Amino acid sequence: MLRHxxxxxxxxxxxxxxxxxxxxxxxxxxxCGSRGERECSEHKRDLADLESAVRACSVAQxxxxxxxxxxxxxxxxxxxxAEEGLRRRAELAARFAIERRQEVxxxxxxxxxxxxxxxxxxxxxxxxxxxxxDRRKLDSHRLMHLYGARIEDLHRRFVEVFELxxxxxxxxxxxxxxxxxxxxxxxxxxxxxxxxxxxxxxxQGTGVKMMGSFLAYSVWHDPKTLRDDVDVHxxxxxxxxxxxxxxxxPTQWIGNRGHGWxxxxxxxxxxxxxDGRCANFCYEEVGVAPGANWKGGRWKxxxxxxxxxxxxxxxxxxYEKNSDQLDLxxxxxxxxxxxxxxxxxxxxxxxxxxxxVKAGGVTRDALxxxxxxxxxxxDERFTAWVKATYPLR
Numbered sequence: 193m194l195r196h197x198x199x200x201x202x203x204x205x206x207x208x209x210x211x212x213x214x215x216x217x218x219x220x221x222x223x224c225g226s227r228g229e230r231e232c233s234e235h236k237r238d239l240a241d242l243e244s245a246v247r248a249c250s251v252a253q254x255x256x257x258x259x260x261x262x263x264x265x266x267x268x269x270x271x272x273x274a275e276e277g278l279r280r281r282a283e284l285a286a287r288f289a290i291e292r293r294q295e296v297x298x299x300x301x302x303x304x305x306x307x308x309x310x311x312x313x314x315x316x317x318x319x320x321x322x323x324x325x326d327r328r329k330l331d332s333h334r335l336m337h338l339y340g341a342r343i344e345d346l347h348r349r350f351v352e353v354f355e356l357x358x359x360x361x362x363x364x365x366x367x368x369x370x371x372x373x374x375x376x377x378x379x380x381x382x383x384x385x386x387x388x389x390x391x392x393x394x395x396q397g398t399g400v401k402m403m404g405s406f407l408a409y410s411v412w413h414d415p416k417t418l419r420d421d422v423d424v425h426x427x428x429x430x431x432x433x434x435x436x437x438x439x440x441x442p443t444q445w446i447g448n449r450g451h452g453w454x455x456x457x458x459x460x461x462x463x464x465x466x467d468g469r470c471a472n473f474c475y476e477e478v479g480v481a482p483g484a485n486w487k488g489g490r491w492k493x494x495x496x497x498x499x500x501x502x503x504x505x506x507x508x509x510x511y512e513k514n515s516d517q518l519d520l521x522x523x524x525x526x527x528x529x530x531x532x533x534x535x536x537x538x539x540x541x542x543x544x545x546x547x548x549v550k551a552g553g554v555t556r557d558a559l560x561x562x563x564x565x566x567x568x569x570x571d572e573r574f575t576a577w578v579k580a581t582y583p584l585r
Contacts, residue, residue, distance in 0.1 A: 221269035228271025229278055232258035242337045250292065250308040251333045253285040260285025292317070299389060301381045307332060311340045313347045317375040319382065320413055325421045339428060343374060346429055346462060350436045353534065354543035360440045362405070368443060372435055373408035374428070383412035399431055403438035403445040422467055430463035430472040440543075442550045447515035451549050455515045456523055457530030458546075464491070464527065473523060486520040495528045496582035499575050507570040511555055529570075532577050537563060 224230050234255050235243055243252045243262055253260030259282040265275055292308040296317045300306050309316040318336035322329055330338060350356070361370040375390055377383050387395035387410040391402040398418070399411035409431045411418075418424045437458050438445040447455035460470045469489035487494030498504045505525050510518065518526060534542050541562050548558040560566045565573065 221266060223268040224266035226269070226271075228266055228269060228274025229263040230266050232262055232264050234258065235262055242334070246337065246340060247310040247312065248285055248288040248308075249310075249337070250289045251336075253289040258282065260289070296375065296386065296390070299386055300377075301379055301385070305378070306382075307336050309336050309340045311344050313370070314340060314343045314372040314374055316340050316343070317377075319378045320376050320424075321378050323421050323424075339374075339376065339424075342425060342428065343372065343432055346432055347372075347436065349462065349465075350433065353539040354440075355540045356440060356543065360543075362439070362441055362443050368405040369407070370439055371407065372432060373406070374432060375408070375410040376424075376428075377410070377412045380412045380414070383410060386410060399427065401431055401434055403435055403447075405443055407435040407439055409435060423471065426463050426466045426469070427472050429466055430459045430470075433459040433462045437546070440546075442547065444550045446546070446550055449549075450512045450514060451555065452513050452515035452518050453511055453522075453526040453529060454546060454549065456518060457526035457528075460491075460523065460527035461530050461534065468492075470523070470527060473520065484520065486524050491524040491527055492582045493585060494524055496578055496584055499578045499582070500584070504571070504575060504578075507574070508567045511567055511570075528578065528582075529574065532574050533563070535581070536577055 220226050221228075231240065232255060234257050235252065240262070243249055248260070252258075252262065258264050258278075261278045261281040263278055263281075265278060288310065289308065292315070293303065293306075296308070297303040297306040300319070302319075305319045307318045309318065316336060316339065318332065318339065320332060320335055322331045323335055324330075325335070325338065362368045364370065373390065375386065377386065384395045387393075387400050390410050391400050391408045393400055393402065395410075398414045399409060401410075402408040409428075411427065411431070413424070418427060434445075434447075434455065437455065445455070456473075459472070463472060464470050470491055471485055471489050473484075495504070505522065507529065510522050510525060511529075513522070530542070533545070545555075545558050545562055548561075549555055556566050559570070
């Protein structure tokens, strides 16, 4: 259940969501262009584009006309190859939906309310209510596709920043999977029931994660902390980054191994790209009240002000602490330290730093080997960079 890898989905992707080309000898058909199938009328325009961009969707599978194949048999011609393709795609779509409902939906308060999506890198369970996004109200189905696309965008951005390749993530096996399991529930009762099953730990807090060999993030729509789409987007981006950071090899979560500034700093680095603010602190780990923040989440300004007044925290004070030992101001420092190293020295070098500490290396030695300076020389370089790049207001 914790592998999040649905074999049927992978086969479905390899088959493709569009009809295969007809055999050269197939008779010409004006109705379907000799493809042997026609587009399903239930998946026209934007819906067709949404479904074609993913591996599988439970809503598409429930379509009474095509059963998830996204096409229907052309009645004006006969093409056995196309007919077989339609049958196989519908069969695989059904298998995907059945497996996800058994593993996740069957334990929900309202099983029929849980939708499922498989993208290239993520298996998404979804029951968030319709939400306004950029002044447009999206129903749960379209909202699920939006978040599937956003997770894929984050994965692309993560790989881009650190210049990672396929070999940097573990190959699927019985004891490891690089796939992201993300579960977004509208009802807190679903979170209480499903989070322990999906993550292997309790359901305390708005969201909980499992990191390392298997990756899962389960969250419910708490209106106190996730008030709108921007809040939800930030939370997903922050927490899925934690999963990605723990996943790339050597596979390991380092937040509880004296590298909290890396663990949280990287998550904030990608979170802040949503709207220039940070608002996620992993409440189950850090004892702060929901909604609390530092400098209203505008951390670049806050860090610059501390630099101007000589009040920045010293790197040696915090760099060996775990994630759950960082207070709000320390989170802001962790973000800025990561930002400094990536922006000034490049993502690949930072990825090398992460690899070294994951493998058991000492941060002091890793910094010296990669950047040519250690913790004692860090503050002077960092402060000068902040004053040259961060805004005062």
